[in-house]
Amino acid sequence: MITIKSEYEIELMKKAGAIVGNTHHYLEQFIKPGITTLELNNLARDYIIKSGATPSFENLYGFPGTICISVNDEVVHGIPGNRKLKDGDIVKLDIGACYKGYHGDSAWSYPVGNVDDKVKYLLEHTQKALFEGLKEVKPGNRIGDIGAAIEEYATKHNLGVVKELVGHGIGTEVHQDPDVPNYGKRGTGPLLKEGMTIAVEPMLNYGTADIYQLDDDWTIVTADYEPSAHFEHTIVVTKDGYMILTKR
Numbered sequence: 743m744i745t746i747k748s749e750y751e752i753e754l755m756k757k758a759g760a761i762v763g764n765t766h767h768y769l770e771q772f773i774k775p776g777i778t779t780l781e782l783n784n785l786a787r788d789y790i791i792k793s794g795a796t797p798s799f800e801n802l803y804g805f806p807g808t809i810c811i812s813v814n815d816e817v818v819h820g821i822p823g824n825r826k827l828k829d830g831d832i833v834k835l836d837i838g839a840c841y842k843g844y845h846g847d848s849a850w851s852y853p854v855g856n857v858d859d860k861v862k863y864l865l866e867h868t869q870k871a872l873f874e875g876l877k878e879v880k881p882g883n884r885i886g887d888i889g890a891a892i893e894e895y896a897t898k899h900n901l902g903v904v905k906e907l908v909g910h911g912i913g914t915e916v917h918q919d920p921d922v923p924n925y926g927k928r929g930t931g932p933l934l935k936e937g938m939t940i941a942v943e944p945m946l947n948y949g950t951a952d953i954y955q956l957d958d959d960w961t962i963v964t965a966d967y968e969p970s971a972h973f974e975h976t977i978v979v980t981k982d983g984y985m986i987l988t989k990r
């Protein structure tokens with residue numbers, strides 16, 4: 743069921759979203775060669791809790807970390823651990839926080855040290871694909887309009903669109919209806935209405951769109967080991983467009 747949030751609920755989601763955005767901003771200074779993904783995870787955990795929220799992904803479906811940290815060819819759902827970031831890596835932090843029962847969810851991809859042109863290209867165009875999708879968000883448009891815009895932009899820039907994983911409605915649970923795919927046909931899917939809150943999150947690959955899951959039952963990687971990028975904002979549909987709730 744797709745829920746429409748009241749003004750009061752949207753205020754709480756603004757707070758949850760701000761905590762997520764601020765956590766990203768806080769972590770950015772620590773993204774350097776030599777730091778482990780577990781150290782980043784623990785910094786995120788402390789920051790979210792100090793902000794008066796709880797980490798949304800801890801134990802979500804049994805996830806063993808606080809935030810998802812995926813490096814290079816890892817697309818999403820990377821488990822924080824002893825891996826040290828290296829110069830030239832691309833690291834994706836996917837952060838969720840729950841404030842008074844309402845969630846915010848935002849993933850961002852960061853270069854580590856000096857990255858090559860391939861990574862720069864992937865980062866630039868995946869971030870732009872997110873905003874191409876968001877441009878379609880307004881009452882009267884449909885979910886398919888968002889996916890179509892992302893897919894068209896990605897295809898034009900020769901990037902592989904991950905189709906097995908999708909954006910989602912969000913509110914009292916991290917994942918609610920509707921699914922928000924990063925592909926689709928214009929004019930199809932659920933109608934966007936004022937007060938709907940959704941997470942839009944293109945996952946684009948430098949090479950093939952094909953992915954598989956590692957033996958840890960979590961980490962999703964690209965089939966050709968080429969890098970992948972992920973940018974996500976939680977937004978609310980407004981009277982004439984949208985407002986980003988997870989701004990950094």
Ligand code: MG
Nearest residue numbers: 836847848849
């Ligand atoms: Mg996320």
Ligand code: MG
Nearest residue numbers: 847941943974
């Ligand atoms: Mg999400």
